[in-house]
Amino acid sequence: MKHVLFATSNRHKLQEAEIVFSEYGLNVEQWDVKRLEVQSESLEEIARISLAWLMREANPRCPFFVEDAGLFIEALNGFPGPYSSYVFSKIGNEGVLKLMDGVDNRRAVFVSVVAFTDGKEMLVFKGQASGFISHAVKGERGFGFDPIFIPEEGDGRSFAELDVREKNKLSHRARALRKLAEWLTSSKII
């Protein structure tokens, strides 16, 4: 079975990747490594620099990838964006709902950027999921801002009300990972 490393400490992200990759007969393995993340409003820049840093500092044998994601809320000028994980850890879903209190425009987009390398070239894949910020926390699955994000292609349930396979049909991350998986199966890299 083809084999690739995912540099992440997030077990939810790993599980989402395992299911996407299994659809393609690929095997993904967690690489729980501390990685450099720069401050930037560009997820692609964060992912590219993180990948380049790992290539230089850790130099793993296998092909590997990193993934950076963020929730961009239109009425908040894209906040929390690339700092979603930090913002979630500090003010949580309740803090974002408070900021959105009385705000009519609930539009938001989840974006995922996957940066992959086989040790020679670097490839970047993006995925998006458009939707709306809910008026209350809904569901207990997933992680981060999943309980307040309603994907517009769904049935009204939040990401946190979907199981992983349902979320993977709609999610930004699954879309970016699927592009990587398609590229891997069509190339001779692994």
Add this chain to the structure above:
Amino acid sequence: MKHVLFATSNRHKLQEAEIVFSEYGLNVEQWDVKRLEVQSESLEEIARISLAWLMREANPRCPFFVEDAGLFIEALNGFPGPYSSYVFSKIGNEGVLKLMDGVDNRRAVFVSVVAFTDGKEMLVFKGQASGFISHAVKGERGFGFDPIFIPEEGDGRSFAELDVREKNKLSHRARALRKLAEWLTSSKII
């Protein structure tokens, strides 16, 4: 006159530094350079890595320093902290006041970390200013969250209601810069 570079694009920070340094007969000059800032909850780590990166990538002739600062609000678990500049650009003072709506504990601390190098060793100096988050925006001087921060050692005015010399008597940044200036005048570095 002794001479040191301040790697910043923020003219307010530069002006605050010029006034502090002039008290010591020192001259500070702006170095408007793009610098690397990592994602970290530690201002010291951000400043140290930024300084090391500039030493390696830009290798300036003069001694120089970087400064990183943040507003840590107790009731928000330290938010916005090291990401104060980004958070300000997205949700502004009004966003933070909204998050603090109905919150009794208004305690907050502004922290500044200055990292300096003469090309050989690296020195780090910290400054703090304790205070409170106001209930409304007050004043138009300064920058960032100055209009909603009331220093506890002051007379009730916000940082944005003070002129630069008044702010420099109380501010986190002036305190960190003064430690650097004192060290510079007592050493033979410049």
